Amino acid sequence: MSLPTLYSLRRCPYAMRARMGLLLAEQSVMLRDIVTRNKPKELLEASPKGTVPVIVLDNGEVIEQSLDIMLWALSNNDPHNLLRLDEPLIASEIIELVNHSDTHFIPLLEQYRASARYHNDDLEQRRNLCEELISDLEKRLIKHAYLFGEMPCLADYALMPFVSQFSRVEKKWFVQSQYSGVGRWLKTHYESALYTRIMKQYPQWVESQQEFLFK
Ligand SMILES: N[C@@H](CCC(=O)N[C@@H](CS)C(=O)NCC(=O)O)C(=O)O
Structure with missing residues (x-):
């Protein structure tokens, strides 16, 4: 095989x-x-x-x-x-968060990135729209190390590359933002052997x- x-x-x-x-x-x-x-x-x-x-x-x-x-x-x-199949409620919340990110956050992120690339006037407005998800992640990540507790799950890996893109659109702004939990979570990913x-x-x-x- x-x-x-x-x-x-x-x-x-x-x-x-x-x-x-x-x-x-x-x-x-x-x-x-x-x-x-x-x-x-x-x-x-x-x-x-x-x-x-x-x-x-x-x-x-x-x-x-x-x-x-x-x-x-x-x-x-x-x-x-990572799928938490032994905890069906959590398992469905994990999938729900990933689907929400894929269907709502990623298109907004693409618009935000385009706005930065073309130096459009609506950069801040587009960033604000993305922050809806980022602030939800921050609330989770100030409580625990990963999105659904102290151990990573599917959502941590499925969202990470996109959140990383978000953090790099306006690097300076992100570093100075209130999203220290998200910043720490990204750093943990970047420093991992994986x-x-x-x-x-x-x-x-x-x-x-x-x-x-x-x-
Ligand atoms: N929904 C697809 C999206 C994949 C996607 O858009 N990949 C981009 C690269 S990041 C691509 O292959 N784009 C094709 C192109 O640019 O021609 C997935 O989840 O795999």
Whole structure:
């Protein structure tokens, strides 16, 4: 049985969370690093929508959403109890927070980032809209180390790359903001061995035809 193939992009927040989910589930994959301006035909054949991350399983099945990749891997093996399946109420709150972030926060974050990129006048207004979620996270993170208690769960990893993007739009503003809990939580992620592993650089598959064991 061959390992699943993961099409990945180093700095893509969706691909980052998928890689974290895979490592935390101890699911080995063969990683093919891509760049969006030169997508390999094998990726487009497997998933014509052309976004990453995408996983192609041994049986040909394709999983083409980052959250689905995390959930697939963790449903097979969840040694750190990231899904909290033994606490159904918490488990559903975790999924609810991730879904809320995906459907509400991420589009607002994209607008905020665009506003900064193009030096628009509505930067502060767009930042304020993002802060709805950030202040909710702060309330959680001043009470405990992670979003749902003293141990990380799916939401910590699923949200982290996007919250990290938020913190980098106006770095100085963020450092001076009231979000010290979020700042500390991000720092814990950045300093983790897991983060170092997911951010490792690989040669691009399309050029080298080299794929790498990611485990
Ligand atoms: N909903 C998708 C979104 C993935 C996504 O948008 N990835 C970006 C990179 S961060 C991408 O591949 N964009 C394609 C492009 O720019 O052509 C997921 O959760 O996996």
